[in-house]
Amino acid sequence: MPSHITVNGLGLTYKGTIGLSIATIPDVCKTPSPGGPIPLPYPNIATQSTLKDGTTTVFAKGGKMIAVKGSQYGMSSGDEPGTVGGVKSNVFKKATDWITYSFDVKMDGKNACRHTDKKFHNDKNTVNLAGDLDPLPPGGQALLDIVCECHKHIDDVDAGRSRKATCPELGEQKHSCVDAGCRLHNAQGKTPKLQAEECYSVETGDHIPNVSRQCPPNVPFWQHRRWLSGKIFPDGAILDANGKVDRFTEYKFQCPKGTPVAYAKATGAPRGLSEGTTPQTWTPAKFNKKGVMKKADQRTRTVELGAKQKPPVTNPPLLLTSEMCK
Incomplete structure (x- = not known):
């Protein structure tokens, strides 16, 4: 195992x-x-x-x-x-x-x-140079297929645009695509069921329904960001036969080389281009200037969330990356 x-x-x-x-x-x-x-x-x-x-x-x-x-x-x-x-x-x-x-x-x-x-x-x-590959758990291959299909589809669509999406925009589009793919997987009666991105309380682990990580229109970003404090959004989950979380999942997509990292507000010109070499791994911990950890790494936070579920999630979270696509 x-x-x-x-x-x-x-x-x-x-x-x-x-x-x-x-x-x-x-x-x-x-x-x-x-x-x-x-x-x-x-x-x-x-x-x-x-x-x-x-x-x-x-x-x-x-x-x-x-x-x-x-x-x-x-x-x-x-x-x-x-x-x-x-x-x-x-x-x-x-x-x-x-x-x-x-x-x-x-x-x-x-x-x-x-x-x-x-x-x-x-x-x-x-x-x-890539490390060991663990066999994918039940549902993992179906989820990886969705991840890879979305990664290719969104990149292909963006290639035909006159204004290229930024790396963050591509990431959001690919995550939304995977969410839609999970819902289609479930609608087709396939098992195990796959859960799209959902919101949870960091403190209690409780599921908070109908909450999006995306900032709603006409809401100041700072206000939405403050409201998201204390909440965590795993990218998805594989569910057991009872509809409970069997393991949480996370997706990472490589931004294609040459893709704008952002656009300058004043000129609209690209502000930095992706090298296409960013490591596809869990987001690391954050520390303040004194070296004190402000936020644990993403994997640890996901494991801690799993421990607060009822029943507790004992399987480790699954990281799927575009580097795993054939």
């Missing part, structure tokens, strides 16, 4: 979790041919089930070994034809090694490893 234990707001990797580490750069291996070995690119995949060299005194969930600096996924696959070995490592099907890890959380005196950390593959012949 996906990790329910977090380190620095990220899932901790331990023996009981399942998921894949897929090299994001081809694993180029020397492959036998009649004319001698030739270098050919292959995929390289490792699974969390092969974790080795983990903790020996600190464990997760009933004695599960935890991945720390120096741990490995003991073997990989996908490059089997390259029997002469990687162009750099001279081996194939070999282990992964963590490149990044937590700098301030340690287990057995070693830095803890998380799902999103980067890894070398096949004895450092290639790398995974």
